[in-house]
Amino acid sequence: MTLFRSMAIRMALVYILLICGFGYVARTLYTVQIARHGELFEKAQNTYTTRIETHGTRGEIFDFDGSLLVGNLPTMDIIGDPANIFILNKKDEEKTETECRMIADFFEKHCGNINSDEVFRRLKRRSITSTDTNGEKKEQDCHYAVIATGIEYETAKMLKEKVKELSFHGISFTSSYRRKYPKNTMLANILGLTNVSYDTFVPIQGIERSFNDAMTATSGSMVYERARNGRHVTFANSRSEPTLDGYDIFLTIREPLQAIVEEELDLMCERVKPHAAWAVLVDPSTGDVLAAAQRPTFNPNDRTTMTPESSANRLSELALEPGSIMKPFVISYALDKGFVTPGSVVDCEQGVWKYAGRLLHDTHNVGKVPVTEVIKQSSNIGTAKVSVMMGAKNLDTALRSFGFGQKTGIQLKPETSGIFRPLEKWDSLSVSRFCIGQGIAVSPLQLARAYCMIANGGYKVNLRIVDRIERGDDVRVMPVIKERKSIFANPTTKKMITDMMIGVTEAGGTCTEAAIEGFHVAGKTGTAQKVINGQYSNRYYASFVGFVPAEDPKFVLLVTCDDPTVGSRYGGSASGPTFKAIAERTLKYMHVQPQLSREEWLAERSAAQKALHERKVREDALVQARREERDRQLKAEKTKETAKRSGATVASRPSSTSSAISTLVRR
């Protein structure tokens, strides 16, 4: 019995102990797994998991054929760890200082624009004082000191090896990249540029700004469990949010054409020494901007070349009075609606006409001429008379139908819509001035678009500078926005206005300099006075705009010279030769076959020359006859007076000169 009792007691004790043990375990389990689960789980997770932020790269910019215009250049940032340098030098103050000085001098020698004293100061600072959320100041080890940023990859690689060789402590190299423009000044004002603020690209202007959202990469993250050495434990749990690179932008620009335009623009600047100059080449059927250049410009790789003058995007932001290049729009509308025909005679008043109490002048004295000659000789009075005949409402409709007062739809920000007053705000003079490009301000791109409409038969088309955006297999093409209905109701209007514009580059036209062998060039000159402080000045915008081949245009080209200071100030002389040079090279690049053989072309030119000569002879004869008639009248009056005095009467009879004049006018 004693044995059994003793066993029973021991068993009971064991049971009690086991129950207590299990109780304790259960309590601990409850505390760990339920009561303090959240806190402990987070603590454990922080100990063995790592979260890293991953960043994609910003989209790049290419021309239509994939030639790189803006890219991300791989660079490296060199970072020092001051606290580590101290510890690794066995906390020896003097030794640390010597090493910091050596590091600073080393990087100054190899990285160029680095101040070694500044680097030394940063590396020496082993601790930093920070204030926590409770307002308490805390001394912390400093593990981050920037030595150099944006060091080119090859240089950084070499430095990395040297640092290894020299056994510098606490130096790390981190990958980064910066925007680089491999073509330097080419297309700089359109491409724009970015600044960097805390590892983020801040777009300033141009495509970089307009397409910033598409080009910006999305950040991702990766959370993984790490081993003691910090490595990713691959068989453990991990999750990641993917990083997406930004979209690459493909422009409608063709680099070879852009190079041609830029080169010829430089030559023009040397020739006429303007204040500024620009040119834009557009495909009239799609509205694609094939090339766009301006001077002065800047090199985005060298910010010291940037000035307000050179960095402005004149093509889309500048609104200027266009001058005579507005005339074809008014005349084409008048032709289309039947107000005039190419043969309708307009009296250009020999160069001076008074309308609404103000005089309007022509550069050349033009008399009664057909509408064709109004365009060919760029008569202000002739155009104004057609415009007055049409009336203000029709003129407003005409100009608005060509897109003036509206944005061109180009994917550039900002873009001006120009200055074009609503009809109700027009004064009595507006109808005679807007039609000749005075009192209305348009941007170069608006002008180019309007000429595209003439060239493509009256179809309104939005300009495009971005063709597509791509990210891997995700390709988004920017659509061509073109109206299906032509603004010309009459299908022959395009031919009529084109024929008139061809005359501009033929003998007797205002820009024979723009004629191209083997092709009919349809164009128009413009010489507009610049408005300075609200007054017309004696400075000019000299422009030439046209399309080639006239019958089947491959491109529309606008060349403008802002205030040419050497040679002629007229659009034909200042911008015409540059138009010709660009157009000739572009036609060759596009392999456009000449429409006429050399013989045919020369024959046409000589026929036009002959016709001009004949017309001049006729006009001279007319002037001579008028002069004779005036002299005869004066003589008759004198005779009359003499006869009056003598009391005799002289019977008047029709003169032979009067009949000669009427014959000439009829011809």
Added chain:
Amino acid sequence: MNKFTKKTNPSEDGAGTGRTGTPWVAGLILKMGVMMIIIAAAFIARVHLNDKTEQLAREASEIRKQIEEKQKEIKMKEFELAQLKSWENINAKIRQYNLALHAVNPSQVRYMKRFEGRVTTPSLYGGDTRVADTSAGTMQTSAGEIQ
């Protein structure tokens, strides 16, 4: 019968199975040994697998680093190529080597028709051109035609 009474006769246990103590223990040890061997093998296999995975991950990481390096080098080359292809550079070279280059005259350019599912083989003997219609899988011959 009292449950706590000692067994005096081993044959009474096991309801007449006739097993003795030694083989029974041996059987149990054997079974447990096999089980432990299986567990140990599984454990070793798992550790080995993890180790292998880790090793592969390390290699992958190294390869990834190398790829990154190569990508950077490719990017540098792309920039170099873009700079070499720029008109600024080409023009400078033309001037440097005094090359009398000029643009081709459009009349010198002839266009060839595009292939549209057909492969042309120029004839070695005379003007015949053998045209293979790849879509139909047949061969046609057209004299003097340049595709």
